[in-house]
Amino acid sequence: MKYLIIGAVAGGASTAARLRRLDEKAEIIIFEKGEYISYANCGLPYYIGNVIKDRNKLFVQTAAAFNQRFNIDVRVQTEVISIDAENKVVTAKNQISGEVYEESYDKLVLSPGAEPLRPPFPGINNEGIFTLRNVNDTDYIKAYVDKHKSGKAVVIGGGFIGLEMAENLHHLGMDVTIVEMGNQILAPLDFAVAARVQQHIRSKHVGLRLSTTVAGFEKDNDHLKVLIKGEEAIDADVVILSIGVRPDTKLAIGAGLKLGAAKGIWVNEFLQTSDENIYAVGDAIEFENPITHQSMNTYLAGPANKQGRICANNIVNGNNEKYNGAINTAIVKVFDMTVATAGTASKNLTNSKIEHIVSTTHSGSHAGYYPGSKQMTIQIAFSPSDGKLLSAQIGGYDGVDKRMELLSQAIKNGNTIYDLMEIEHAYAPPFSSAKDPVNIAGFVAENILQKRMNPFYWNEIKEVSEKGILIDVRSEKEHADGSISGAINIPVDELRMHLNDLPKDKNLYLFCEVGQRGYLSQRILNQNGYDKVFNLSGGFKTWSSCSAEMNEVDKKLEASLLVHA
Numbered sequence: 001m002k003y004l005i006i007g008a009v010a011g012g013a014s015t016a017a018r019l020r021r022l023d024e025k026a027e028i029i030i031f032e033k034g035e036y037i038s039y040a041n042c043g044l045p046y047y048i049g050n051v052i053k054d055r056n057k058l059f060v061q062t063a064a065a066f067n068q069r070f071n072i073d074v075r076v077q078t079e080v081i082s083i084d085a086e087n088k089v090v091t092a093k094n095q096i097s098g099e100v101y102e103e104s105y106d107k108l109v110l111s112p113g114a115e116p117l118r119p120p121f122p123g124i125n126n127e128g129i130f131t132l133r134n135v136n137d138t139d140y141i142k143a144y145v146d147k148h149k150s151g152k153a154v155v156i157g158g159g160f161i162g163l164e165m166a167e168n169l170h171h172l173g174m175d176v177t178i179v180e181m182g183n184q185i186l187a188p189l190d191f192a193v194a195a196r197v198q199q200h201i202r203s204k205h206v207g208l209r210l211s212t213t214v215a216g217f218e219k220d221n222d223h224l225k226v227l228i229k230g231e232e233a234i235d236a237d238v239v240i241l242s243i244g245v246r247p248d249t250k251l252a253i254g255a256g257l258k259l260g261a262a263k264g265i266w267v268n269e270f271l272q273t274s275d276e277n278i279y280a281v282g283d284a285i286e287f288e289n290p291i292t293h294q295s296m297n298t299y300l301a302g303p304a305n306k307q308g309r310i311c312a313n314n315i316v317n318g319n320n321e322k323y324n325g326a327i328n329t330a331i332v333k334v335f336d337m338t339v340a341t342a343g344t345a346s347k348n349l350t351n352s353k354i355e356h357i358v359s360t361t362h363s364g365s366h367a368g369y370y371p372g373s374k375q376m377t378i379q380i381a382f383s384p385s386d387g388k389l390l391s392a393q394i395g396g397y398d399g400v401d402k403r404m405e406l407l408s409q410a411i412k413n414g415n416t417i418y419d420l421m422e423i424e425h426a427y428a429p430p431f432s433s434a435k436d437p438v439n440i441a442g443f444v445a446e447n448i449l450q451k452r453m454n455p456f457y458w459n460e461i462k463e464v465s466e467k468g469i470l471i472d473v474r475s476e477k478e479h480a481d482g483s484i485s486g487a488i489n490i491p492v493d494e495l496r497m498h499l500n501d502l503p504k505d506k507n508l509y510l511f512c513e514v515g516q517r518g519y520l521s522q523r524i525l526n527q528n529g530y531d532k533v534f535n536l537s538g539g540f541k542t543w544s545s546c547s548a549e550m551n552e553v554d555k556k557l558e559a560s561l562l563v564h565a
Helices: 009-022 040-050 063-068 135-145 160-171 190-201 250-252 301-317 346-351 400-412 417-422 435-448 456-469 477-480 492-501 518-527 538-562
Strands: 004-008 027-032 059-061 073-078 078-084 091-096 100-104 106-109 114-116 130-131 150-158 175-179 207-209 214-218 222-229 235-237 238-241 245-247 278-280 284-288 330-334 337-343 357-364 375-382 389-396 468-472 505-511 533-536
Touching: 004 009, 009 027, 027 063, 027 078, 040 135, 040 160, 059 063, 063 073, 073 091, 078 250, 091 160, 100 245, 106 150, 106 301, 130 135, 135 150, 150 160, 150 222, 150 235, 160 175, 160 238, 160 330, 175 235, 190 207, 190 330, 190 337, 190 375, 190 538, 238 417, 278 301, 330 400, 337 400, 346 375, 346 389, 357 435, 357 538, 375 400, 375 417, 375 435, 389 417, 400 417, 400 435, 417 435, 417 505, 456 505, 456 538, 468 492, 492 518, 505 518, 505 538, 518 533, 533 538
Parallel strands: 004 027, 004 106, 027 073, 106 278, 130 238, 150 175, 150 238, 175 207, 468 505, 505 533
Antiparallel strands: 078 091, 091 100, 114 245, 214 222, 222 235, 330 337, 337 389, 357 375, 375 389
């Protein structure tokens, strides 16, 4: 058998290695238009920022080493320019010699990846404007920023790569501004979690310009100007475009392969394209979201590697191993914080008309009496009918990764919030508490489903304060240090003494710092004949970070009105 693989890195290289392990006698050829077949794509921003100092550490495998170990013909700097699916032949071009030739196949695997979006902005080809996708991009950026370490950098796009680049350019000593067209960073997150991360970014004296549209670029002597629609331009020495990627489907289209609703290469459950002899893996494909059942793409190395293994198994052994999709589990370091997500955000569940409940909790990363415990925010979304977990998001410092891995596995396995309550974790004071933050998230969600707690949310404050009485159940000192406008203060420990002061015919909206004392207060009131009682999900902590970010939106709107007055 003869197998051709177009594109290496995560999906293609893992497919090739698995093919060889399954079939020692097969002829296997990898075509890679770049210089490198397997490198740590996710490590590129950290090399630019001098966190990873040795460039060679980025390379997982060289072409020569891959050939020697797996006996695979690796052809780097060779671009496949067309596929003749009917005759099972590809046409390739050696980018060094210019030679164009054909290669036949029995089975073909497409792993072309994705390409960065580079809109036709005026001035986009000026020197100093970069996208980051591969090692060559990295080398160009690093050489350029090394000359401008005390200069200004503008990162356009507040996604995972954009934030990593912002942090690493800041680490080099540059004055960094992030420009994001949306009203928040990290689109896979809901606003309540993103707001906390945005507050942290601002605390690092990094500019954060949300709801801001780039109109183009101009050269100003040796510097750049980033032109902003309806606002003043931003000065820059370096600009990083990180506004997203799209599946590279040019070869697939030329070969007559089917594309899906998400504009990626359509594959069936066995990772087989519309042509029975062609399979596809990685960033270029689309598949059914296990939660929404809509077509989706994912641009993550983990799924691509797993797809490569499954794809090879099906090619050699016949289509007998299904790919069950991905829930887009992802994590990112944002300065001192760690942010992670899995599943489908509440806003996207709403858009997909999937009924759900959201719950936000704040818990310590480990036992509070052991030094160094830091609070993490966990937001989960779950089905109101059976408690099935639909998404999880965490913003915190220590221990975010291990909690997200527990939650991600629960989502992937179709588990419920009741399963979260039963998760058995490794506990010792330096690592967790007897009741882990994941358990706490499950306990609170169960209270909601069992009607022991009725939540309301940070963005409903104005509406609920007009409907009933807003009560701060924190201590007098906490209330004096800052509260929600219009709230009266009745500390939880004094609540029983004030029962006769509260009307039973009005809605009572309670809040504390993180939600626990509000819940205790609700239980006291419910069992004393108060039926219209609600508790603020995530407490004052969630409301304060969200309202602070909304104030930034208001300030931007006011400034815009002044400019146009």
